[in-house]
Amino acid sequence: MSHMEIREFQEMMKRLYYKRDSERGIDGTFNWLVDxxxxxxxxxxxxxxxxxxxxxxxxxxxxASLANIMGIDLEQATLNKYNHKCPKCQSSPCACTF
Amino acid sequence: MSHMEIREFQEMMKRLYYKRDSERGIDGTFNWLVDxxxxxxxxxxxxxxxxxxxxxxxxxxxxASLANIMGIDLEQATLNKYNHKCPKCQSSPCACTF
Numbered sequence: 001m002s003h004m005e006i007r008e009f010q011e012m013m014k015r016l017y018y019k020r021d022s023e024r025g026i027d028g029t030f031n032w033l034v035d036x037x038x039x040x041x042x043x044x045x046x047x048x049x050x051x052x053x054x055x056x057x058x059x060x061x062x063x064a065s066l067a068n069i070m071g072i073d074l075e076q077a078t079l080n081k082y083n084h085k086c087p088k089c090q091s092s093p094c095a096c097t098f
Numbered sequence: 099m100s101h102m103e104i105r106e107f108q109e110m111m112k113r114l115y116y117k118r119d120s121e122r123g124i125d126g127t128f129n130w131l132v133d134x135x136x137x138x139x140x141x142x143x144x145x146x147x148x149x150x151x152x153x154x155x156x157x158x159x160x161x162a163s164l165a166n167i168m169g170i171d172l173e174q175a176t177l178n179k180y181n182h183k184c185p186k187c188q189s190s191p192c193a194c195t196f
Contacts, residue, residue, distance in 0.1 A: 002177050005103050006158070009176065016184055016192045030139055037135050041128055044168070053175035056165055060104070060176055063157055070142070070150065077151035078107065078158055079100050086114055094114045 006075035013064040021065045029069060033062040104173035111162040119163045127167060131160040 004012075021029055040055035067074040081087050086094035102110075119127055138153035165172040179185050184192035 002174075002181075003103050003105065004173055004177060005101050006107060007101065009104060009180070012180065012182055016180075016190055019191065026142055030142060034135060034139070037132060041132070044124055044128055052168065053170055054179050056161065056170055056172055057176045057179035059161055060158065060172065061180055063154065063161075066142075067154055072151055072154055074154055074158065075102055076100075078155045079102060081152050081155035082107070082110065082114075082159055083100075084110055092114055093117065 006078060007073065009060070010064040010067060010074050013061060014068045017065055018068055021069050026066070026069055029062065029066045033059070033066055036062050104176060105171065107158070108162040108165060108172050111159060112166045115163055116166055119167050124164070124167055127160065127164045131157070131164055134160050 024032075036055065036058040040052070040059055043052040043055045046052070064074055067077075085092045086096060088094070089096045122130075134153065134156040138150070138157055141150040141153045144150070162172055165175075183190045184194060186192070187194045
């Protein structure tokens with residue numbers, strides 16, 4: 001089983017796609033992310049496990065591409081908000097009562 | 099600077115939110131993911147960097163929650179498709195001509 005940090009994945013996406021991502025720009029890349037989320041939603045209703053897994057991969061890939069052209073460190077942003085406890089109730093597991 | 103593998107993050111989300119995520123179910127959790135993507139899109143048009151970073155965090159968090167209730171290993175699914183080369187042209191950087 002291989003391992004990959006969020007940051008490593010974002011860096012891999014940068015090596016693979018940064019030139020095209022930056023030429024496409026923020027709006028176009030965000031629109032691709034939205035399309036991939038919709039494709040994931042369609043696969044969730046089906047029974048093709050491998051196709052569903054590929055759509056999960058595409059969503060995180062386009063999220064990383066968007067973070068790259070925004071100059072945002074996705075791993076740091078993620079850990080700043082979700083650091084082993086719920087950002088709202090500060091507990092693990094979350095104990096929010098809403 | 100802290101580090102986190104995609105798998106570790108998914109496991110953290112499972113500890114924090116699995117009970118609520120599984121009770122909410124696939125459709126409801128997918129709808130939350132869609133909402134978070136739209137919130138990210140709104141922040142991209144603004145100038146609040148920290149708020150934008152939090153929306154990136156929320157999108158990957160809800161994607162991980164959805165993967166948890168689907169029983170999908172997000173890191174493995176991601177590496178199965180994006181393993182240091184473009185899945186279409188097999189090159190790094192991507193050399194697709196479309």
